[in-house]
Amino acid sequence: MSIAPFVFTSTLQDMLRPKRFAIWVIVAIAMVVLGQVFLRFTPTSTSTTAYSTLSELIVFRILALAAAIFATGVVSQEVEQKTIVYLLTRPVPRPVLILARTLAASVTVSIVGILAAVGTALGTRASFGDLFLRDCSALILGAFAYCALFVLVSLLINKSMVINLIFAFGYEAAVPKMPGDIYKVSINSYLMSIASHPKIAPVTSDAAPVATPAAVNTIQPGAAWLAMIGLVVLCSMFNAQWFDRNEYVPREDGD
Amino acid sequence: MIQIENASRWFGQVIGVNDVTHTIEPGVTALLGMNGAGKSTLLRLITGQIQPTTGSIKVFGNEPFANPEVYKRMGYCPEIDQFYEHKTGRQFVNYLARLAGMSAAEAKSRTDEVLHEVGMADRADKKLAGYSKGMRQRIKLAQAILHDPDIILLDEPLNGLDPVGRREFMSYLHTLAERGKTILVSSHILFEVEQMTKSIMLLHRGRLLAAGDVSLIREYIDKYPHRVRIETPQPREVAAKLIQLPYVLKVEFDEWRGGIELQTRELNQFFAFLPTLTTEENFTITGFSSPDNNLESIFHYLIE
Numbered sequence: 001m002s003i004a005p006f007v008f009t010s011t012l013q014d015m016l017r018p019k020r021f022a023i024w025v026i027v028a029i030a031m032v033v034l035g036q037v038f039l040r041f042t043p044t045s046t047s048t049t050a051y052s053t054l055s056e057l058i059v060f061r062i063l064a065l066a067a068a069i070f071a072t073g074v075v076s077q078e079v080e081q082k083t084i085v086y087l088l089t090r091p092v093p094r095p096v097l098i099l100a101r102t103l104a105a106s107v108t109v110s111i112v113g114i115l116a117a118v119g120t121a122l123g124t125r126a127s128f129g130d131l132f133l134r135d136c137s138a139l140i141l142g143a144f145a146y147c148a149l150f151v152l153v154s155l156l157i158n159k160s161m162v163i164n165l166i167f168a169f170g171y172e173a174a175v176p177k178m179p180g181d182i183y184k185v186s187i188n189s190y191l192m193s194i195a196s197h198p199k200i201a202p203v204t205s206d207a208a209p210v211a212t213p214a215a216v217n218t219i220q221p222g223a224a225w226l227a228m229i230g231l232v233v234l235c236s237m238f239n240a241q242w243f244d245r246n247e248y249v250p251r252e253d254g255d
Numbered sequence: 256m257i258q259i260e261n262a263s264r265w266f267g268q269v270i271g272v273n274d275v276t277h278t279i280e281p282g283v284t285a286l287l288g289m290n291g292a293g294k295s296t297l298l299r300l301i302t303g304q305i306q307p308t309t310g311s312i313k314v315f316g317n318e319p320f321a322n323p324e325v326y327k328r329m330g331y332c333p334e335i336d337q338f339y340e341h342k343t344g345r346q347f348v349n350y351l352a353r354l355a356g357m358s359a360a361e362a363k364s365r366t367d368e369v370l371h372e373v374g375m376a377d378r379a380d381k382k383l384a385g386y387s388k389g390m391r392q393r394i395k396l397a398q399a400i401l402h403d404p405d406i407i408l409l410d411e412p413l414n415g416l417d418p419v420g421r422r423e424f425m426s427y428l429h430t431l432a433e434r435g436k437t438i439l440v441s442s443h444i445l446f447e448v449e450q451m452t453k454s455i456m457l458l459h460r461g462r463l464l465a466a467g468d469v470s471l472i473r474e475y476i477d478k479y480p481h482r483v484r485i486e487t488p489q490p491r492e493v494a495a496k497l498i499q500l501p502y503v504l505k506v507e508f509d510e511w512r513g514g515i516e517l518q519t520r521e522l523n524q525f526f527a528f529l530p531t532l533t534t535e536e537n538f539t540i541t542g543f544s545s546p547d548n549n550l551e552s553i554f555h556y557l558i559e
Contacts, residue, residue: 085335090323091355092326
C-alpha cells in the first residue's frame with residue numbers, strides 16, 4: 001500500500017497544476033463579483049440570505065460541474081488519451097490506483113467548492129461563521145459523493161462526461177424541486193440538508209400559480225451524513241472491484 | 256518465461272488472436288506480422304491489459320491480467336504515441352519509476368541512468384509535446400527498461416527512428432539479451448527483424464503461422480523462384496542478356512510500367528551479377544526491386 005500516497009499526491013499535483021486549475025480560480029473571483037451584483041440589485045437582501053441564495057443556486061452547481069470534470073480524469077480521460085497503458089502496466093494494484101486517484105479528484109473538487117464559497121461569502125459580505133462552515137462540510141462531502149458516483153459512471157460508460165454533466169445540471173437541478181419524495185434520490189437534497197440554509201420566503205406575485213408546490217426537504221442532517229457516507233463507501237467499493245476485473249484498453253488503429 | 260497455450264481473443268465478432276500456442280524463452284524473439292495480424296493484441300494479452308477469451312497465458316507461471324507481481328518484472332513499450340504532453344521526458348520517466356515502486360532518490364538516479372542509456376540525457380528536460388517521433392520512441396524505451404525488468408515487450412519500437420537510432424537500438428537490444436533478458440519485439444518489416452534476431456513468431460490474421468529460426472523461413476521462401484523487377488530504358492537488350500544466365504528462369508516485359516520482371520532461383524548470385532550489366536555491358540539500369548522481399552509474399556508462400 002506504500003504506493004498509494006504517491007499515486008494520490010501525483011494525481012493531486014496534476015489536477016491542481018496552474019494551467020488546469022486557473023479556470024476554477026477565475027470562477028471563484030466571478031463569485032465575488034456576482035455576490036456584489038446580487039446585493040446591489042436586491043437591496044432588501046441581507047448578507048446571509050444573499051450568500052444562501054447564491055450558494056444553493058450556483059456554488060453547489062459548480063461543485064457538481066467540477067466533480068463531473070475531475071472524476072472523468074480519474075479513468076475515462078486516461079483511456080481516451082491512451083495514457084492508461086502506462087498506469088495499468090505498473091506494479092500498482094488496480095484498486096489502489098482507482099481509489100487514490102478518486103481521492104485526489106475529491107480533494108480537488110472540495111477545494112474548487114470551498115474557493116467558490118469563499119468568493120461568494122466575500123462578495124456578499126457574509127460572515128465565515130456557522131453557515132459558511134456547514135456549507136464547507138456539505139461541499140466536501142458532496143465532492144466525495146459526486147466524484148465516487150461519476151467515477152462509477154465513467155467505469156461503466158464510454159464518453160461518460162456528457163452523462164455526468166447531464167446528471168450534474170439536469171437531474172440534480174430538477175429533481176430536488178419535484179413534488180413528492182422523489183427529491184430524496186438527489187445528492188443535492190442531502191447536501192442542502194447538511195448545509196441547513198435559512199429558509200428564504202418566496203416572493204409573492206400575482207403571476208400564475210405553480211401547478212404543484214415543490215416538496216419540503218425533510219431529510220435530517222444526521223441521516224444526510226449517513227446517506228452520503230454510505231454512497232461514497234458503496235460506490236468506492238464497487239469502483240475498486242469493477243476496475244480490478246475489467247479491461248480498460250485504448251483502441252489502437254494499428255492492430 | 257512466457258507460456259501461451261491455445262490462447263484466443265475475440266473482440267465481438269472479430270478474432271484478434273486465434274488459438275496461439277508458444278513458449279518464449281530468454282533472448283530476443285521477434286513477433287512478425289502485417290498490420291492487423293494480431294501482434295499488439297498478443298502483446299496486450301501478455302502484458303495483462305486484456306484477458307484471453309479461451310486458453311491461457313502465463314508469465315513467470317502467473318496469469319498476467321492486473322497482476323502487480325508480474326509487472327514488477329515486466330517492461331512494456333507500447334505502440335501508441337500518447338504521453339502526458341505537459342511533462343518533460345525526465346518528469347515522465349521519473350513518474351513511472353515512482354509508480355514502479357522506487358523511492359524518490361532511487362527514481363531520480365535510475366531515471367538519469369536510463370535516459371543516458373537511450374541517448375536522451377541532454378534532451379530530457381524539454382516538454383514531451385515538443386519531441387520528435389524518434390525522441391518519443393527513446394523515451395518509451397526508457398520507461399520500459401527503467402525498473403530493470405526480466406521481460407521486455409516492445410511494440411514496433413523502431414517506428415520513427417532514424418538509421419543511427421535504429422543501429423543504436425539494435426545494439427542495445429543485443430546488450431539486454433546478453434544480460435539474460437527475455438525480449439519480445441513486434442515488427443512488420445522482415446529486413447528489420449532479421450537484423451535483430453533469428454528467433455521469430457510469424458502471425459497472420461491472428462494465427463501463429465510459423466515459429467522458430469528466421470533462416471528456416473528464408474529457406475522456405477528460397478524454394479520458390481524470386482521475382483526481381485528491373486527498370487531500364489533498354490528492356491529488350493537487358494532481357495536478352497539476362498535470359499542467358501543459368502539461374503534466370505523467366506523474363507517478362509512490363510508493358511504498362513516499362514522495364515522487365517524476371518524470376519530467379521538464386522537471388523544472391525543474381526544480385527552479384529547485376530552490377531556487371533552496367534559496368535561491363537554498359538546498360539542503363541535506373542532501378543531494381545525485389546517484390547518478394549516483403550511479408551505479404553512470405554504469408555502467400557506459407558499459406559500455399
